[in-house]
Amino acid sequence: MTWRATVLTLFPEMFPGPLGISLAGRALAAGLWALEARDIRDQATDRHRSVDDTPAGGGPGMVLRADVVAAAIDAAGGAPDRPKLLMSPRGRPLTQSRVVELAAGPGPLIVCGRFEGVDQRVIEARGLEEISVGDYVLSGGEIAAMALLDACVRLLPGVMGKPESGSxxxxxxxxxxxxxxxxxxxxxxxxxxxxxxxxxxxxxxxxxxxxxxxxxxxxxxxxxxxxxxxxxxxxxxxx
Structure with missing residues (x-):
């Protein structure tokens, strides 16, 4: 079965981006892995396609709504045991050992956060694993998701010229x-x-x-x- 990555984002046009060139891009074109970028706004229920609202308890910024993000995850489907990740600066640091585990699986579903973050209830309800790519804050999870996917794809069978290249x-x-x-x-x-x-x-x-x-x-x-x-x-x- 082809290793498949699904990315839930407010900016699907950002993909494949760098993943469409060089090693990952050649592997994508060859069918060694598959990438699907889905727009979270497709699950909005109002005519303005709203996906966020003000934080409960007050404070600056906006928060991605639990119902909209949950609907986006559910609409993406996939195997029940598929890793469901949320790129977040408060997540556990991404390590090479976790990359190896993800590359050996069916491929992750990745939620890219924006604004102040994602409603905690959908994180818990859908069992999202929060992952960080470093102790800094990005504008959104898309670039972090690209880094994670690039690290995984290069370990897939047939992507690198020699299997020992990564050893x-x-x-x-x-x-x-x-x-x-x-x-x-x-x-x-x-x-x-x-x-x-x-x-x-x-x-x-x-x-x-x-x-x-x-x-x-x-x-x-x-x-x-x-x-x-x-x-x-x-x-x-x-x-």
Whole structure:
């Protein structure tokens, strides 16, 4: 069955956008995955196609209505066990491990929030999983949804030229990726590290591992701490 993504948005014309070019676009054209962007306003019940209202309790901005969003989700249909996601800055951070899980499934239904957010009742009633792509606020969930979909699509069978292409990337082993080099051999006085030209695969792998660990320690101490904790737990279990 084709991996299928459904996006519920107030701006369906934003899709496929970047997902229609390069790796994801070629895979989309080849039928390796499918994308459907549906307009939430199609489920509005008044002549103005209203989808939002003022926040209960007062405050600035507008909130997407529970009844309209619920109707949009229900109209999209799909398998009962299909992941239903809401792109939200208050959601759990998107991780590579969650991307791998989503890529292995049937494909998600994604609600793109706008304004001040979505009525909490529809989040609970439809079991939406809130996902964040970073500690910052976007104008809406569309760009976040594109980032999530791009991360998933590249892992689908047949999308990347070689399956092993994703095995040494950042986060694949809890570490940031090691540095890369290619021709020319010297650039503005900076040579390629000699070990990479040695032909000694064991030394090259050792160098890459050391560089990945050093980068992770320096740039992402949170990842390094988690990696160290996993190692300690494994040692206790084996002991």
């Amino acid at each position: 040494d990337e950042s986060f694949s082993d809890g570490l940031l990726e090691y540095p890369h080099y290619t021709r020319p051999q010297a650039f503005e006085g900076r040579p390629i590290p000699e070990v990479l030209l040695s032909g000694d695969h064991a030394k090259i792998e050792g160098w890459r591992r050391a560089e990945a660990e050093a980068l992770t320690r320096a740039r992402r101490p949170d990842l390094w701490a988690a990696k160290a904790g996993q190692k300690r737990s494994k040692n206790r279990t084996e002991g």
